[in-house]
Amino acid sequence: MRGQDDRQAYDRGTSLFSPDGRLYQVEYAREAVKRGGASVGIRATDGVVLVAERRIRSSLLEARSIEKLHKIDEHNGVASAGHVADARQLVEEARQTAQIEQLSYDQPITPEQLTGDVSEHVQEYTQAGHTRPFGAALLVGGYVEGTPQLFETDPSGTSYEWQATAIGGNSDEIEEELESEYDPEISLDAASSLAVSVLTEEEEDDPETVAVAVIDDDGYRTLDREAIEDLL
Amino acid sequence: METETGNDVTVQKTGTTTVGLVTAEGVVLAADRRASLGGRFVSNKQAVKIEQIHPTAAVTLSGSVGAGQAFIRQLRSTANLYEARRGEPMNMDALARTAGRLLRGTRSMPVLGGVDEEGPRVFQIDPAGGVLEDTYTASGSGTQLATGALERLYEEDLSLAEGASVATQAVESAIERDTASGNGITVARITSEDVMIDIDSTSEEVH
Numbered sequence: 221m222r223g224q225d226d227r228q229a230y231d232r233g234t235s236l237f238s239p240d241g242r243l244y245q246v247e248y249a250r251e252a253v254k255r256g257g258a259s260v261g262i263r264a265t266d267g268v269v270l271v272a273e274r275r276i277r278s279s280l281l282e283a284r285s286i287e288k289l290h291k292i293d294e295h296n297g298v299a300s301a302g303h304v305a306d307a308r309q310l311v312e313e314a315r316q317t318a319q320i321e322q323l324s325y326d327q328p329i330t331p332e333q334l335t336g337d338v339s340e341h342v343q344e345y346t347q348a349g350h351t352r353p354f355g356a357a358l359l360v361g362g363y364v365e366g367t368p369q370l371f372e373t374d375p376s377g378t379s380y381e382w383q384a385t386a387i388g389g390n391s392d393e394i395e396e397e398l399e400s401e402y403d404p405e406i407s408l409d410a411a412s413s414l415a416v417s418v419l420t421e422e423e424e425d426d427p428e429t430v431a432v433a434v435i436d437d438d439g440y441r442t443l444d445r446e447a448i449e450d451l452l
Numbered sequence: 453m454e455t456e457t458g459n460d461v462t463v464q465k466t467g468t469t470t471v472g473l474v475t476a477e478g479v480v481l482a483a484d485r486r487a488s489l490g491g492r493f494v495s496n497k498q499a500v501k502i503e504q505i506h507p508t509a510a511v512t513l514s515g516s517v518g519a520g521q522a523f524i525r526q527l528r529s530t531a532n533l534y535e536a537r538r539g540e541p542m543n544m545d546a547l548a549r550t551a552g553r554l555l556r557g558t559r560s561m562p563v564l565g566g567v568d569e570e571g572p573r574v575f576q577i578d579p580a581g582g583v584l585e586d587t588y589t590a591s592g593s594g595t596q597l598a599t600g601a602l603e604r605l606y607e608e609d610l611s612l613a614e615g616a617s618v619a620t621q622a623v624e625s626a627i628e629r630d631t632a633s634g635n636g637i638t639v640a641r642i643t644s645e646d647v648m649i650d651i652d653s654t655s656e657e658v659h
Contacts, residue, residue: 292536315536
């Protein structure tokens with residue numbers, strides 16, 4: 221088998237490696253994440269901010285129905301990119317995992333543990349038969365016992381910890397911008413402004429095009445239209 | 453509080469007197485602090501029998517301590533999941549229905565109190581899953597003594613402070629004569645804003 225045939229033979233199943241050690245379906249799922257709007261997460265000294273781009277394709281669409289920021293529990297939130305329907309399944313998994321941790325151990329789940337558990341779930345879908353990988357990536361931000369943390373999980377089920385990062389369309393360019401702008405001593409307010417600015421175009425000033433959530437000592441909350449206008 | 457002997461194992465019970473009542477400004481819950489074994493031994497003198505389970509709701513524990521604690525954990529978890537999924541807290545009807553479902557077959561008989569868009573609400577939940585809404589109610593071994601006091605003292609449209617005084621007096625009445633109730637009083641004040649639990653309420657406001 222050569223060329224096009226070669227690839228077709230090895231991307232039929234998720235659990236099939238190509239001779240050069242690649243899982244094509246997982247790589248395609250990563251591409252699916254890049255097709256959607258971007259989400260940005262930044263860890264500040266006193267909390268974490270998550271910002272998601274909203275692509276409003278019609279003036280008739282209710283912007284609030286574009287769900288890309290999700291409360292997981294009092295201490296953790298998720299920003300998603302890629303297939304929204306796939307992301308919703310992962311968010312539900314995360315919410316149940318968070319409550320099980322509290323019920324089992326009488327302690328809030330950390331973003332690290334939460335991401336680990338969701339990643340295990342995602343990984344199963346890259347190895348089991350009759351499934352396809354999740355076409356979504358998540359940023360998990362949380363503030364537990366005075367510690368802000370930001371994690372990412374991708375369609376392969378790999379997790380990473382970040383100071384600041386982006387997932388979804390245009391994420392490489394956004395990440396470059398974050399690399400030059402990020403300061404480890406940044407405050408949550410400054411991080412919120414930075415996250416919104418890297419996600420919006422220069423002249424953009426419509427607060428409907430982004431959604432913002434912050435997680436700090438007071439827990440998870442989304443910002444209203446006025447607060448977002450201030451950030452713009 | 454009482455003790456309970458089942459399968460030859462004596463488990464801790466709250467014995468208990470807990471009350472809940474509706475005021476013009478919110479809900480008041482009150483409970484004594486004694487846990488007992490077999491109704492004849494005070495196994496704990498600092499039990500806290502009121503727990504917040506929702507931004508504007510709390511329950512009292514009465515009956516088996518273990519069943520009550522398990523019930524509270526499940527109810528709190530369900531309320532948290534509901535709010536995370538839907539972006540708004542459970543209303544009291546949903547919370548009461550869930551409480552009734554979770555209690556079926558247990559040995560716990562809590563009072564549920566909270567405030568939602570319909571205002572301050574109090575529910576008596578029983579171990580068969582029965583859910584009855586009321587303006588004032590009591591549970592535990594001191595029920596009859598506390599209810600007698602409530603019949604005499606309760607009025608409609610009390611302030612929150614007056615309600616706290618009535619609830620405290622009702623529990624105090626039971627503590628005087630019920631051997632399974634005692635060791636101080638916990639009072640919770642619930643408004644549309646939040647839940648304030650005074651773990652060891654002094655009885656200054658009673659007299």
